[in-house]
Amino acid sequence: MKRRHFLRSCGATLLAGSLLPELRASIQYNPGKIKPITGSWFEFQHHSLVEGKYWNETLKTFSAVQWDAKVKEIADSGIRYLVLLNVAIYDKIFYPSLLLPQHDMGCEDPLGTILNAADKYGVKFFVSNDFFGDWTNPYLLMTDPGINKMRLLAMNEIAEKYAHHKSFYGWYFPNETGISGYYEDFFINYVNASSAEAAKLTPGTKTLIAPYGTRNVIADDKYAGQLEKLNVDYIAYQDEIGVEKTRVDESAGYFEQLHRIHSKASHARLWADVEIFRFEGKVYQSALLPAPAQRVIRQLEAVSPFVEEILIYQYTGLLNKPGSTAFAGPVDTEILYTELTKKGFLKSRSL
Template identity: 50%
Template sequence: MLAFPGSMQATPDTVARSDFSVKLKPISGSWFEFQHSASEGGNWNSALAQFTADQWKRKVFEMKEIGMEYIVLMGVALDGKPFYPSKIASQIPMACEDPLEAILSAADECGIKFFVSNDFWGNLDAYTMMIDKEIRKRRFQSMEEITEKYGHHECFYGWYFPNEAQLQPYFIDECIEYVNACADFAQRLTPNCVNLIAPYFIKEARFDERFVRQLEKMNIDIIAYQDGVGVNHTSLDNSAKYYEILYKAHEKASRARLWADMELFYFENGNEGNLLPADFNKRIIHQMKNISPFVDKILCYQYIGIMNKPGTDIIAGHPDSLRLYEQYSKWYNQYKKIK
């Protein structure tokens, strides 16, 4: 796979932190789900389940309209059942016969680059899915099947390996083995594809030789670390210093590009419950400000359910998702004028 020299990393800005326009990076993409876990996706799961192929396509165009260049599909399956017609297991019932085909076709038309997931072929325990041999077998079967069915799409930019890794403060050996096995298999199937992972718990990040060596060993093109603000792992005041640590480690490793996975939500009940949209002006703009100096791209978790364009028939989420769309859209339109 490709190695990226330090010169390709983002260079920290020296502009005053009050600069909200030119130096801030916009949201370049988002994670994307057909269904979320029932405990957190209560505001949008039922609506998404009823989307037609046309509605899924228009949702992708809606994301393009607001500046999204990348979409990262969280899962091609949930609890071992696929969202697309598959020979591996019975499909999750939805109104759209093949939502994966619908969104990839839309991405072809509007020029969005897609990272396609290769999981969840087991329960949502990341460690179990990393090491379980049967899940690994189904995962690789699905990658072969997905490549055969959908590999012709121009938007098929890369693969996302969704079993989240926690910095403890280092990657566990099983995570590195899992990532490299997925990357090797993906490269055989789709040699020109790019791969992506999104670890969490950045407050444990270290800039030392051990972590740098781990980055050098991982056959990964892009690492988009979760900022952890939405899940309360990271305070808004401290996220910048953690990304600076990661920036230094990636610059020294000269391996994976450093991106961000910025959380747009907060929990309805403290640290649990449905995900609700945060306020752009009170919180998200400050997340962008902290992250922008140190990363190449800011992706978000997530547009689906947390942002919705008003006045459409494809609204899935809490009413505050309309407010967040309007807030970010106003900022983004100003950004485009100044850019």
């Protein structure tokens, strides 16, 4: 079927309400058909201080031994992709650098330490190329000439220092702009400029973005054309359950729509970014806590038929193996870890 005919038939009407009853029935809870969690975001410090209330201070004190233990713990859970959220925040950087002052951490080189650990334990890292500047103003971060120059300088420095690691699988471009029907042109330019630099510095590495506004995608010719313009290998759309923009029972419809248009109009592979958190109080104004296991399982169930890989936001601070020597986050992170392990969505050598 030609793309224009396909788009006429699916278009923007392929929303959650249009999901066929047969398909709804086929994705009812069935552990054999729900994909496991194979990736997660990872961070040294959460960008929002209020959201990272229960783990930022702990992570700040982690030694190299604890960072190694945390990567091993994650690898033992069956996760094989980790996505480093940021390499810099609040005008400081997370590795020894000539560009910015370094964050005061309990480990001399957190970035080098986790890549060394990932080399040992078989994890593939997407390494961030941001946040330089005010992370709350993504438009500025993607368009300001000075910040753009700093980003490219940092990518060059990171590649020189760390690209030799076998775990350096690719790059993650964390600056986001919400999809309001379509991508903004400045976002496409930011992604493509970052991808061009990545290809020059580290040929053969992969690239990843994780946009929000998933529920707002208008799957027509214009969106298909934008997908074709985006020079990126993987797009892990946020399911937006944790931020309370989407209900779990709507999620499958949105990902079905994305699956249809990606299969026809995009070279980028379709992944999911499943939010396993809830807010302690108001959305964006309170700490993140692990969501109830049953809700998370329903989220996994919803996206499984439509995506190749399921990544979560995030292991760090929201999941801990019981007895972890690198524990960070509230106590009930152990509960969510245990429940997901018992159901087979994570693995554990001891559970």
